Amino acid sequence: MKEKKLNIRTAKKLIFICFSMFLFSFALIPLYNIICDVTGLNGNTSNLKEKVEAYTETISTEKLNVQFISHQYNGEKLVFKPSEFEMVVSPGKVYSTVYIATNKTNSNIVGQAVPSVSPNEAAKYLKKIECFCFEEQTFEPGKVVQLPLYFAIDEKLPNRIKTITLSYSFFEALNVSKKD
Amino acid sequence: MSSVVKDEHHDEHPSGIMRWITTTNHKDIGTLYLWFAMIMFFIGGLMALVIRSELFQPGLQFVDPQFFNSMTTMHALVMIFGVVMPAFTGLANWMIPIMVGGPDMALPRMNNWSFWIMPFAFSMLLSTLFMDGGAPAGGWTLYPPLSLQTGDAFPFLIFAIHFMGLSSIMGAINIVATILNMRAPGMTLMKMPLFVWTWLITAFLLIAVMPVLAGGVTMLLTDKFFGTSFFNAAGGGDPVMFQHIFWFFGHPEVYILILPSFGVVSAIIPTFARKPLFGYASMVYATASIAFLSFIVWAHHMFTVGMPLAGEVFFMFATMLIAVPTGVKVFNWVTTMWKGAMTFETPMLFAIGFIVMFTIGGFSGLMLAITPADFQYHDTYFVVAHFHYVLVPGSIFAIMAACYYWLPKWTGNMYSETLGKTHFWLSTIFVNLTFFPMHFVGLAGMPRRIPDYSLQFADYNMIASIGAFGFGFAQLIFLYLIIKTIKGGTKATDQVWEGAEGLEWTLSSPPPYHSFNTPPVIK
Numbered sequence: 001m002k003e004k005k006l007n008i009r010t011a012k013k014l015i016f017i018c019f020s021m022f023l024f025s026f027a028l029i030p031l032y033n034i035i036c037d038v039t040g041l042n043g044n045t046s047n048l049k050e051k052v053e054a055y056t057e058t059i060s061t062e063k064l065n066v067q068f069i070s071h072q073y074n075g076e077k078l079v080f081k082p083s084e085f086e087m088v089v090s091p092g093k094v095y096s097t098v099y100i101a102t103n104k105t106n107s108n109i110v111g112q113a114v115p116s117v118s119p120n121e122a123a124k125y126l127k128k129i130e131c132f133c134f135e136e137q138t139f140e141p142g143k144v145v146q147l148p149l150y151f152a153i154d155e156k157l158p159n160r161i162k163t164i165t166l167s168y169s170f171f172e173a174l175n176v177s178k179k180d
Numbered sequence: 181m182s183s184v185v186k187d188e189h190h191d192e193h194p195s196g197i198m199r200w201i202t203t204t205n206h207k208d209i210g211t212l213y214l215w216f217a218m219i220m221f222f223i224g225g226l227m228a229l230v231i232r233s234e235l236f237q238p239g240l241q242f243v244d245p246q247f248f249n250s251m252t253t254m255h256a257l258v259m260i261f262g263v264v265m266p267a268f269t270g271l272a273n274w275m276i277p278i279m280v281g282g283p284d285m286a287l288p289r290m291n292n293w294s295f296w297i298m299p300f301a302f303s304m305l306l307s308t309l310f311m312d313g314g315a316p317a318g319g320w321t322l323y324p325p326l327s328l329q330t331g332d333a334f335p336f337l338i339f340a341i342h343f344m345g346l347s348s349i350m351g352a353i354n355i356v357a358t359i360l361n362m363r364a365p366g367m368t369l370m371k372m373p374l375f376v377w378t379w380l381i382t383a384f385l386l387i388a389v390m391p392v393l394a395g396g397v398t399m400l401l402t403d404k405f406f407g408t409s410f411f412n413a414a415g416g417g418d419p420v421m422f423q424h425i426f427w428f429f430g431h432p433e434v435y436i437l438i439l440p441s442f443g444v445v446s447a448i449i450p451t452f453a454r455k456p457l458f459g460y461a462s463m464v465y466a467t468a469s470i471a472f473l474s475f476i477v478w479a480h481h482m483f484t485v486g487m488p489l490a491g492e493v494f495f496m497f498a499t500m501l502i503a504v505p506t507g508v509k510v511f512n513w514v515t516t517m518w519k520g521a522m523t524f525e526t527p528m529l530f531a532i533g534f535i536v537m538f539t540i541g542g543f544s545g546l547m548l549a550i551t552p553a554d555f556q557y558h559d560t561y562f563v564v565a566h567f568h569y570v571l572v573p574g575s576i577f578a579i580m581a582a583c584y585y586w587l588p589k590w591t592g593n594m595y596s597e598t599l600g601k602t603h604f605w606l607s608t609i610f611v612n613l614t615f616f617p618m619h620f621v622g623l624a625g626m627p628r629r630i631p632d633y634s635l636q637f638a639d640y641n642m643i644a645s646i647g648a649f650g651f652g653f654a655q656l657i658f659l660y661l662i663i664k665t666i667k668g669g670t671k672a673t674d675q676v677w678e679g680a681e682g683l684e685w686t687l688s689s690p691p692p693y694h695s696f697n698t699p700p701v702i703k
Contacts (some may be wrong), residue, residue, distance in 0.1 A: 003361060007286040010357040018349055018391045024397025025425055029410060032421050073414070114413055165416060171414030 006161050024096060063088050064153065065163050068114075070099065071169040078139060080113070080170045094129060099147040099168065104138040111172040112136045113147075118165040125154040126164060137139075148157040182248035182283065189191075193693075201296070206273045209295050211590075213270025216298055217495030218659065220262035224430030225652050227255035231594035232614075232648040233283060234631050235641050245416060248631035249317035254309070257318035258435065261344045262302055264571065268440040269294075269351045269581045272379050276355060277691040278684045279373050279693065281364025281700045286357035294350035308333035319629060321426055322397065324411040324419050327411070328404050338401045345390040352386035355379055355611055357574050364683075377464050378443030381471045385432045385439075388475075395430040396422060420485050427478035435474045438505070441538075441578030442509055445531045447682070449513050453520030453526035454679035459512040466505035473502050483554045486618060492551045499549035504544065510539055526600030526676070533608050535572060541569030544619065557631075562622025568615045573608070580658065581606075587665055588672035595665040599657055606654035613647030641682065 026091070052157050066089050068082035079102040103109050117123040128134075132147035139145060149157045193199050200212060230251045232244050243251070273291065277284055285291045310313040313331015316322075322337075330337065359372070359380045363521020372380075397409040400422070411422045442463075448455045457463065479487060479495045487495075513535050522528070544566040548557055557563060580603075588594050617640035623629075626637045633641065672689040687695050 007357045010360055011287060011290075011353050014353045014356055016385055017355075017387050022391035022395050025428075026393040026399075026429070028425055029399075029421065032418070032424060036418075076453050111241055111414075114416075120486065169413065173414070 005021075010141075043098045053108050059112045062091055062155075062159070064091070064157075064164065065089075066095075066151075066153070067163060067165045068097065068135060069165060070101070071167065073169065073171060078103055078109050078111075078170060080168075082168075089153060091125075091153040091157055093149055094152045095150060096150045098147065099132065099146065101137075101139055101147060103141050109139045109172060110136060111139075111170055112168045113168040116167045116169070118167065119161065122157065122161050122164045125157040127152050127154060128164065133168060188461045196343075197657065202292070204284075204292050206277050206291065207590075207691070207693065208652040209285075209291050210269065210270045210272075210274030212295050213266045213273060213298075214592050216295075217263045217270060217579075218662075220258055220266070220302065222659075224255050224258035224263055225655065226253045227258065227413075228648060229652055231255065232645040236280055236634055238633050238638050239643065240632055241629070245631045246314055248262035249629060250309070250315040250320075252629050253316045253318065253320050254305070256300070257305060257316075259571070260320070261341075261348075262305075263346075263419055264437045264575045264579070265348055266298060268379075268382070268437075268575075269348070271375075271440065271444070271579070271582050271586075272351075272355050274590065275684060276358055276376055276379060277362065278687065278695060279376050279682060280359060280367050281696050282358060282362030283694065283697050284362075285354050286362050287354050290350050291354050292612050293349045294354065295538060296341050296351075297347040298360070301340045301347065304336050304343070305340035308336050310337070321430070322400065322422075323426070324400060324422050327400065334404060336398045337402065341397050342394055343491075345394045348386050349390050352383035352390075355383040356387070359383075364696065364699035366700055370461065371702065373443075374446035374460070375440070375443030378439045378446075378467050379497040380483060381467050382436050383437045385436050385471055387508075389429045389432040389436075392425060393433075396425040396429065397625070399425075400513075420482075422436065423485060424478070425480050428475075429483045431478040432471070432474040434567075434570075435470055437575050438538075439470070440701075441575050442535065443542075443586075444578045444582040445513060445534050448531040448581055449516050451585075451677050451679045451681070452531075453517045453522050454524060455516055455520040456681075457512065457652050458469065458515040458518075459508070462508055463512055466508040469505040470502060471497065473505075477502065480549055480551075480554070483551050484558045496549055496551045500546060503546055506542055510535060512628070521679075523678075525584075526595075526597060526604055527581045529587035529604045530577050530584065531600065533604065533642065534577045535583060537573030537577070537608075537611070538570055540568055541571075541574055557622065559627055561618045561626045561628055564628050565618035565622055568618070572615065573611050583658075583662070585634065585677075586684070587662065587690065588676045589684060589687075589689050591666050591669075592672055592688075593665050593669035594676075595661055595669065596671050599661045599664075603654060603657040606657070607651060610647045610654055611649035614644050614651055617641070617643045619645075 019090055032162075066087045068085055068087075070080050070082055073078045077102075081100055083100055084099045087095060087097065099113075112135070115131070115133050117126050128149070128151050129149060130150040132149065137145075137147070151166075193205070194202060198207065203209060203212075228251075230243060231248065234240070234248055253297045276282075310375060316327070316330050316333050316337045318327035319329060323432065328334070329370045358375055363372070369377075373652065399408070402408040403410050403412055403417075409417040411417045411419045413419065446457055446463060477495055477499045479491060480499045483492055483495070517532075522533075544562065548554055548563065548566055585593065585598055621633075621640045626633055674687065674689055675685045676689060677685075683696075683700055684691075684699065
């Protein structure tokens with residue numbers, strides 16, 4: 001009888017480990033995002049506005065290329081393209097460009113563009129001052145919309161990086177997020 | 181009072197099918213697990229033969245590509261969760277209580293549950309073959325977004341995985357409780373046979389990582405049906421996140437599939453070399469180190485997803501570090517055989533085959549661990565060759581070695597040594613014929629999970645297919661031999677093997693239905 005109690009106690013402890021590991025698997029999601037945000041791994045760029053003043057003082061004489069690309073995952077419904085594919089920029093200065101979106105359907109398209117930076121290392125040096133990617137956009141049928149982007153490259157960017165690619169993937173909002 | 185009544189009827193149990201459904205006896209449940217694994221082995225093997233028939237020649241011959249992809253996915257799921265894991269759990273059920281001198285498993289009723297969940301889980305999984313949209317075809321790794329495109333089969337797949345996980349977790353809890361609480365007086369931890377030690381560590385791995393897999397597949401399920409965005413970039417999720425979760429489970433899982441084999445081989449080699457195992461304590465520590473390292477190497481499965489250099493270097497070196505404790509083990513087995521009075525009965529042949537061919541798989545693993553080289557090898561047949569070398573002549577050979585080693589004990593009859601040796605040599609020749617050429621086509625760039633290939637790969641693929649059919653048919657000898665041995669044969673002695681040591685050999689062959697009701701005396 002004593003043995004039986006001991007067995008059940010051991011089993012309870014082990015079941016507790018199981019539950020903690022199950023919860024841990026869900027805790028991995030925020031952990032992963034925190035690690036990616038802090039380190040800039042995975043090309044995650046901050047989705048927060050940066051202060052303009054910080055980047056108008058020291059302008060480096062270095063030149064580097066910034067390339068713009070776009071992806072859309074809803075077929076031909078929304079044409080989503082950068083107005084210029086490449087810019088030569090100096091770190092520290094604020095630049096602006098636009099992406100152009102055309103809704104080819106007869107109904108509204110709601111969605112958001114998700115940015116990604118390549119190489120990963122450059123992610124934390126790309127500062128977005130104003131970006132259409134900060135919020136959800138609604139595209140009315142047939143309209144051509146210009147989406148503005150203001151950005152600067154931090155002058156602390158390591159010298160070996162000569163080209164930065166900024167990619168935007170446009171995703172239609174999921175049905176669930178439309179409710180609220 | 182009731183317990184007294186129960187004790188009087190100790191040896192009575194229902195007969196016929198009810199005996200097997202209601203049993204809480206560790207020997208019965210061990211037998212059930214082993215037969216289940218055997219049936220699944222042939223089902224998974226048939227799937228492999230569909231794959232190899234299609235790949236016999238370039239071009240599309242027999243099946244359409246979607247079904248081909250289903251076959252690779254289902255073959256993996258069946259072989260991993262339906263063959264290797266239940267077979268080892270079966271061996272654990274049969275042998276661990278006897279080896280530690282306990283009367284039965286710690287939680288016999290839960291033991292019954294953990295087995296009987298399995299047939300349901302696999303009926304569910306195999307039923308997807310007949311569903312609209314076909315069986316899962318996105319690979320056993322279930323990477324989203326591809327796996328989310330699975331048709332009606334998807335929820336069945338996820339719940340089948342939940343049930344398999346539940347079964348293995350319950351089995352693992354039972355094994356840990358048995359090892360910690362049911363040992364005979366005097367059976368200290370460091371006196372336990374290595375099979376028991378490796379299973380104790382394996383059970384902890386199972387308890388730690390199966391819930392993580394359950395969590396990961398639950399997220400897939402809610403992503404598909406409940407609008408969450410764990411892995412959906414449109415909603416702020418990240419598909420690469422799934423790969424991290426999956427391989428956080430997946431890497432310890434591969435050690436779950438191999439550690440008990442180390443235990444089996446560590447039992448067999450000393451018996452037939454007639455020498456005690458060299459370096460018992462180092463074996464225990466090596467097993468524990470492998471288990472620990474398995475938690476910090478997962479990203480070597482995903483070198484090509486785009487990781488920072490520091491990450492790739494860390495995972496590369498951590499992975500290579502695993503070769504050290506594994507090397508300790510191989511060294512100990514070889515040293516045990518050194519100057520031993522060796523004989524080569526079938527279990528010994530399989531054990532030596534294991535050491536040689538598992539090491540080949542280990543070396544190709546080291547090649548894959550080299551990050552810059554992995555960009556060339558990733559998702560090619562080289563990877564297929566690597567993991568089949570560690571799983572087929574690795575885990576499967578160890579399971580077969582264990583079956584030959586303990587079959588006379590289980591049944592009380594000796595098996596036919598001629599048939600056993602024929603089985604071994606045919607298996608060894610054909611397994612190498614199947615998987616060795618895969619190294620070459622992989623290095624030359626043939627991708628895995630593809631039903632058609634370029635003409636330059638044709639010859640090696642044909643050789644591999646011939647090998648696969650040979651290996652498949654050779655297993656019928658194994659099935660025939662086991663049935664024949666159960667039905668009769670020359671009676672086995674209690675000790676069975678001249679050099680065998682351990683508590684299981686002090687019992688009669690076959691052992692009584694209830695053994696060690698009074699604990700044995702441990703010297």
